[in-house]
Amino acid sequence: MNKYEPLGRKLDLRRGCVDLSHGAGGRAMARLIADVFHAAFDNDFLRAGNDQSAFDVSGGRMVMTTDGYVVSPLFFPGGDIGDLAVNGTINDIAMAGAKPLYMSASFILEEGFPLADLQRIAQSMGEASRAAQVPIITGDTKVVERGKADGVFISTACVGVAPVDLDLSGDKARPGDVVLLSGPIGDHGVAVMSRRENLAFETEVLSDTAALHELVAAMIDAAGASIRLMRDPTRGGLAATLNEIAHQSRVGVRISESAIPVRAQVAAACELLGLDPLFVANEGKLVAFVAPEAAETVLAAMRAHPLGEKSARIGEVIEDDHCFVQMTTGFGGGRIVDWLSGEQLPRIC
Amino acid sequence: MKHVDEYRDGEIARGLARRIAAEAREDHSYRFMEFCGGHTHAISRYGIEDLLPASIRMIHGPGCPVCVLPMGRIDDAISLAKRPEVTLCTYGDLMRVPGSNGASLLKTKAAGADIRMVYSTLDAIAIASNEPERQVVFFAIGFETTTPPTAMAIRLAQKKRLTNFTIFCNHVLTPSAIQTILEASDPDAVKIDGFVGPAHVSTIIGTAPYRRFASEFRKPVVVAGFEPLDVVQAILMLVRQVNQGRAEIENQYIRAVTEDGNRKALDEIADIFELRETFEWRGLGEIPRSALRLREPYAQFDAERRFPVVTKPARDNPACECGAILRGVKRPQDCKLFGSACTPETPMGACMVSSEGSCAAYWAYGRFRQFEQPSMQRVSR
Amino acid sequence: MCLAIPARVIELLPDEMARVSLDGVVKAVSVALVEDVVVGDYVVLHVGYALAKIDEEEARQTLALLHEVAELGAGA
Numbered sequence: 001m002n003k004y005e006p007l008g009r010k011l012d013l014r015r016g017c018v019d020l021s022h023g024a025g026g027r028a029m030a031r032l033i034a035d036v037f038h039a040a041f042d043n044d045f046l047r048a049g050n051d052q053s054a055f056d057v058s059g060g061r062m063v064m065t066t067d068g069y070v071v072s073p074l075f076f077p078g079g080d081i082g083d084l085a086v087n088g089t090i091n092d093i094a095m096a097g098a099k100p101l102y103m104s105a106s107f108i109l110e111e112g113f114p115l116a117d118l119q120r121i122a123q124s125m126g127e128a129s130r131a132a133q134v135p136i137i138t139g140d141t142k143v144v145e146r147g148k149a150d151g152v153f154i155s156t157a158c159v160g161v162a163p164v165d166l167d168l169s170g171d172k173a174r175p176g177d178v179v180l181l182s183g184p185i186g187d188h189g190v191a192v193m194s195r196r197e198n199l200a201f202e203t204e205v206l207s208d209t210a211a212l213h214e215l216v217a218a219m220i221d222a223a224g225a226s227i228r229l230m231r232d233p234t235r236g237g238l239a240a241t242l243n244e245i246a247h248q249s250r251v252g253v254r255i256s257e258s259a260i261p262v263r264a265q266v267a268a269a270c271e272l273l274g275l276d277p278l279f280v281a282n283e284g285k286l287v288a289f290v291a292p293e294a295a296e297t298v299l300a301a302m303r304a305h306p307l308g309e310k311s312a313r314i315g316e317v318i319e320d321d322h323c324f325v326q327m328t329t330g331f332g333g334g335r336i337v338d339w340l341s342g343e344q345l346p347r348i349c
Numbered sequence: 350m351k352h353v354d355e356y357r358d359g360e361i362a363r364g365l366a367r368r369i370a371a372e373a374r375e376d377h378s379y380r381f382m383e384f385c386g387g388h389t390h391a392i393s394r395y396g397i398e399d400l401l402p403a404s405i406r407m408i409h410g411p412g413c414p415v416c417v418l419p420m421g422r423i424d425d426a427i428s429l430a431k432r433p434e435v436t437l438c439t440y441g442d443l444m445r446v447p448g449s450n451g452a453s454l455l456k457t458k459a460a461g462a463d464i465r466m467v468y469s470t471l472d473a474i475a476i477a478s479n480e481p482e483r484q485v486v487f488f489a490i491g492f493e494t495t496t497p498p499t500a501m502a503i504r505l506a507q508k509k510r511l512t513n514f515t516i517f518c519n520h521v522l523t524p525s526a527i528q529t530i531l532e533a534s535d536p537d538a539v540k541i542d543g544f545v546g547p548a549h550v551s552t553i554i555g556t557a558p559y560r561r562f563a564s565e566f567r568k569p570v571v572v573a574g575f576e577p578l579d580v581v582q583a584i585l586m587l588v589r590q591v592n593q594g595r596a597e598i599e600n601q602y603i604r605a606v607t608e609d610g611n612r613k614a615l616d617e618i619a620d621i622f623e624l625r626e627t628f629e630w631r632g633l634g635e636i637p638r639s640a641l642r643l644r645e646p647y648a649q650f651d652a653e654r655r656f657p658v659v660t661k662p663a664r665d666n667p668a669c670e671c672g673a674i675l676r677g678v679k680r681p682q683d684c685k686l687f688g689s690a691c692t693p694e695t696p697m698g699a700c701m702v703s704s705e706g707s708c709a710a711y712w713a714y715g716r717f718r719q720f721e722q723p724s725m726q727r728v729s730r
Numbered sequence: 731m732c733l734a735i736p737a738r739v740i741e742l743l744p745d746e747m748a749r750v751s752l753d754g755v756v757k758a759v760s761v762a763l764v765e766d767v768v769v770g771d772y773v774v775l776h777v778g779y780a781l782a783k784i785d786e787e788e789a790r791q792t793l794a795l796l797h798e799v800a801e802l803g804a805g806a
Contacts, residue, residue: 198465198472202756258359268350268753272775273468274441274733276394324717331577332359332366333396335714345441345466350753352736352772352784355793364800387733440777469778471760494734497763498779504762549734552774552782575734578796585799604789605774605782614763614781 007031016115023109023143033141036115037105040122041129045102045137053137055102060161065092069154074117077191078206081154082124084283087211088234089156090132094213095230095286097220098162103129105156106140110149121152132211134158166220172228173249177317178295180288182215182302183208183310184261185238189280190269201272205265210284215307219288222301226294232286236340237279241287242325243339252320255337258330259314278337279344289317352604356576357395365581366400373588379405380539381587382677384527385547386413386705388573388580393714395577405584408539408677409710411526412547414491414519415442415703417630417675420663422519423448426488429517429656430454430462436480437464438473439488446702449663470502477506477514486652489516494549496520496641497614500621503643503650515652518642521628523550524558525639529630531566533676541677543587545580546572548602555610559598567596574602621647629662631699632671666690671698674707681708682719688712734776736784739769750775 008027013035021028038046045053069085085105093100105125109118129136187208194203212232219227233241238260246253262277270277284307290298295313302308315327325337373379383389389409392398398407411417423446430437437454444455444466458464463483467473470487477485489499499516506514527544546559551572559570569590573583583601590597600606621644628640643651652658665671669691670684681687681700691697693709700708737750739761746762750773761767761780773780 198467204754264350264753265755268755271350271353271735272737272752272755272757322717322720326717329395330359331357331395331397332362333399334717335394335396336717338713345444350736351738352789356796361796361800365796368799368801469759471778494776494781497781498760498777501760501762501779549774549776549781552734574792582792582796582799601792604785604792611763611782613765617763 007034011035011115013115013119018109018111018113018115018118018143020111020143020145023141029141036119036122037139037141040119040126041136042126043135043137045135051138053102055137057101057161060163063093063096063098063160063162064157065089066155066157067092069156070150071192072150073192073195074121074151076195076207077203078187079209079283080121080124081152082121083128084207084209085154085156086125086128086132086134086136087209088283089158090134090211090213091232091286093158093160094211094216095168095232096160096162097166097168097216097224097227097230098160099217100132100134100158100160100213103134103136103156103158104138105136105154107142108149108153108155109141109143110151111143111146113151118152128211132213134211163220163224166224168227168229170229170231170245170248171250173245173251173289173317174228175251175317175319176292177228177289178292178313179242179253179255179315179317180290180295180299180302181238181260181312181314182212182286182288182308183284184263184266185233185282185285186262186266186270186277186280188283189237190266192281193273194269199273201269203265203269205263205269208282208284210307212284212286212307215286215302215305218301218305219298223290223294223297226291227298228289228291230286230288233282235281237277237281238287239278239325239337239340242337243323245289246320246323246325249317250323252318252323253315253325254318255315255325255327257327259312261310261312275344279340353576356574356578358578361578362400362581365578365585369400369405369581369585369588370402372585372592373402373404374592375404377404377591379588379591380408380542380677381405381545381584382408382410382530382541383545383580384410384412384523385545385550386416386703387548387575388545389413389707389710390705391575391577391580393710396714397577397580400581401584405588408541409674409707410530410677411630411633411675412492412523413703413705414495414521415446416699416706417521417526417632418446418490418519419629419631420448420665421629421660423454424452424663425658425660426517427452427454427457429486429652429658430457430464432484432656434484435463436476436483436485437462437488438467438476438485439464440490441466442703443488443490447696470498471505474502474505474509474511474514477511478509481513483513485514487514487516488519490519492521492523492547492550493553496618496622497553497611500614500617503621503647504617506650512649515650515655516643517652517658520622520641521630522639522641523547523554525636526630526633527562529633529636529639530676531562531568539677541568542591543569543571545583545587546570548573548575548579548606551602551606551610553611553614556598556600556606556608557610563596563598569596569599571599572602572606574605620644631665632675634672665699666697669698671700674700681711684708688716734774734781736772737775739767739771739773742767742769748780750780
């Protein structure tokens with residue numbers, strides 16, 4: 001019997017750092033995977049120790065998505081790159097009306113990255129994955145030289161299954177459809193920005209990162225056949241999402257500023273930095289375009305769910321060859337909500 | 350938000366709009382220029398023009414320091430940033446402004462230059478303090494609102510005995526620009542009936558400097574606060590002045606602006622800065638005594654003296670109508686390049702580079718107006 | 731000109747600095763340009779500096795005037 005520990009000495013998770021050996025495929029990498037990832041994600045698939053995992057799928061259409069996470073800073077009020085990655089990927093599946101089943105996670109680590117931070121991120125992912133009941137069943141690890149990655153980059157994929165008769169798509173919005181929003185906008189972007197160097201301010205705003213698949217399930221139960229499409233307004237904010245849909249469906253959208261919920265602190269932080277909440281990223285919100293006769297029913301189902309308590313009807317779809325998103329301001333005048341070019345930057349003017 | 354939300358009240362706005370509609374004479378056309386880019390932005394963002402009768406037209410002025418900064422100065426900042434020892438600190442507004450050949454601070458940063466976006470000059474001073482091996486250059490722009498923060502940075506640098514902090518000074522002056530517009534002898538010039546005066550420039554300089562526009566040029570000026578109700582109230586005050594044949598300086602923003610302004614800020618500026626004989630304004634050409642540079646006692650904080658900076662004039666596209674637009678003679682939609690070659694992603698001239706330039710504001714908030722939009726009706730009598 | 735926002739002074743700090751709050755968002759800013767600032771004052775904030783104090787009485791007058799001109803409450 002081999003009396004030596006098969007994977008060598010345990011990692012010093014408190015003070016150790018990632019080095020190139022952790023990505024080289026040998027004992028060090030196996031140690032890293034066991035001590036950090038398997039420990040945090042903890043399921044039978046991973047314990048089998050293979051490069052892939054097999055599972056059965058019953059009934060419906062398969063849905064698949066992939067995503068990359070490069071957020072900086074890695075840790076921010078209300079979350080970190082880890083739970084952001086899990087929730088965000090699940091949400092892509094959920095927006096198709098599908099039930100997310102299994103996830104993969106692949107890590108690109110920068111040489112020198114503290115193991116304590118990596119463990120924190122992995123644990124955060126494990127918790128998010130268990131809360132959503134979507135296990136991470138396979139993964140990969142690579143290490144690159146110092147300076148070639150911003151600490152850690154996470155790439156994910158997720159598979160799910162959608163009911164056969166459900167076909168949500170960005171080109172299905174029709175004039176007369178109602179636009180519903182599941183809650184206040186701007187929380188995630190403000191939370192992240194509050195930790196950015198040279199922009200820091202104190203705030204209690206937390207990232208709204210959340211897995212929305214159960215909220216979606218409730219909406220589909222209520223009136224699935226009447227939902228045209230759903231989308232989560234991440235980068236580029238609500239403005240980007242509405243513009244994307246308007247162009248995909250070749251329609252116009254008309255919304256009312258006073259109907260859009262924004263937390264007071266988020267509004268204040270945006271004022272301070274010269275940002276518009278419409279363009280700020282969200283990570284736990286969705287927009288749904290719904291047939292008018294079912295709008296109240298879907299809205300009620302959303303409000304009944306903890307992640308949709310502050311849901312609101314914010315506008316409707318109109319005919320418009322130019323595909324503008326028009327907004328009536330709280331002040332009473334009109335403006336369009338344009339597609340932002342690149343990320344919004346704080347302004348002084 | 351206190352002192353903010355009250356001035357965004359839609360019900361009061363509708364009441365004010367009715368009042369303006371009642372008092373604006375049908376047989377008269379009112380052309381008011383809002384000087385300040387911040388006001389241009391507010392007018393577009395809140396859709397204020399929808400509340401005004403058709404007889405009132407707002408002309409957007411050149412009070413946008415990013416817009417009027419010549420491309421050559423952006424090129425200079427990029428050159429400074431490329432120096433390996435330099436850390437260039439800048440406000441967010443400048444990151445995407447294109448210099449010659451499509452370069453920008455954002456692209457230069459992507460290529461490896463040490464360019465850092467800051468919220469305040471205080472952050473730039475902190476960087477200089479914490480990183481003594483770096484030469485920190487602060488890209489200073491802005492009208493009189495933003496000049497005092499630069500002045501205070503110089504004071505702090507003095508106090509901390511920093512030898513690695515300089516500013517690249519592009520501060521410009523409001524009254525000079527207003528004068529240039531009034532003196533412009535365009536054959537197509539639109540007669541401007543009055544000015545909505547800048548809010549926060551005026552907290553610094555007071556209302557006194559505008560008096561000569563009333564006396565010499567017989568133009569009313571109403572200094573207005575930053576919120577939409579402030580702007581609408583100021584427009585009503587201008588309508589009344591025009592109707593009554595008055596040309597006075599009035600202050601709508603009494604809660605923050607006094608006649609004398611901020612004495613302390615003005616004293617600091619007078620001690621630290623002096624007037625340049627002339628300065629090029631993008632779209633407006635050379636304007637004498639319109640910009641600032643550091644006085645000799647503060648030469649050690651002047652990036653233009655520490656580093657070799659030779660500003661080359663950079664010409665705008667000849668089809669670009671920014672000059673005419675900045676003087677209020679043309680509108681964004683009158684420019685051939687608008688919306689085609691010139692968009693916020695690919696700005697060709699001053700008015701599109703900053704989100705509060707006339708063209709950018711029109712693009713972002715108002716371009717739907719060129720098309721028939723029955724859902725957006727103007728308030729009628 | 732330029733983006734400036736009214737914020738409430740919640741704490742005075744050494745070196746002519748202060749903490750201000752905008753609806754619960756707190757930032758440390760310079761009050762070097764404004765005289766005699768006390769906790770509770772509202773200041774106009776621009777790029778990390780207070781430029782002026784908001785005069786509460788003048789603000790009240792402005793709002794009263796706005797309400798009057800808009801003829802609110804008079805059958806509007």
